[in-house]
Amino acid sequence: MRIRHKPWARPELESCSFYVASPSELRGRWADEFGNGQPLHMELGCGKGGFIADMAAQHPAVNFLAIDLKSEMLVLAKRNLEAKDAHASAHVRLMSQDIERIVQMLAPEDKIERIYINFCPPWPKERDKKHRLTHPRQLNQYRLFLQEGGEIWFKTDDDGLFEESLRYFDQCGFEICYQTWDLAKSGFPGSAPTEHEEMFTRMGKKIKFLIAVADHTGHSVSFSPAE
């Protein structure tokens, strides 16, 4: 996605009380960063932050990490959070991080309870599929810091990505405990709409959604933060 450069984005983020400039320094210590004993959820590729702002406002007893590569997106997420959640600084952290190197900022001790992946780029060409945020290369990283029974909630408009992701989750030892090819019709209540979801819904596209559960029995993976 093309996004216009915003020279004010970085300074505005750096003055924000819930922006983390060096997330890798908190690896293994995210619970201490919040200091409230609440479960930890994260959104990968939060974009403009409509979803995380709604979820944070609805769930003050959950801590949230919102991650994107681009400061131009994160600064809009910051503004969304400030508008919707008066308590954001107590239980939300925003950060810039390449998700393909997510283990640089999360360790098994961080025990993430839930990951949200919403409308990640579909990377349809065979040679690019390894960049998908649901590719086995990624799922094996997430397993390292997802707690036993932890969940991944995944939404997309893309049929091919959804179908192949179902296979990826199976290959990596996740159990699919919920899936629908038409989220609006399914009546599933728990997932706030994202900016892309609203756009694709207006275009008449059906939203695909699944919940995958990490089954740690008999599945072992190892990664070092440098990989």
Ligand SMILES: C[S@@+](CC[C@H](N)C(=O)[O-])C[C@H]1O[C@@H](n2cnc3c(N)ncnc32)[C@H](O)[C@@H]1O
């Ligand atoms: C299509 S947008 C979706 C945004 C939002 N989740 C939504 O549903 O409206 C995908 C977002 O993921 C981010 N993203 C994609 N790959 C990433 C990566 N490897 N690391 C960090 N962010 C990434 C992009 O910068 C972009 O903001």
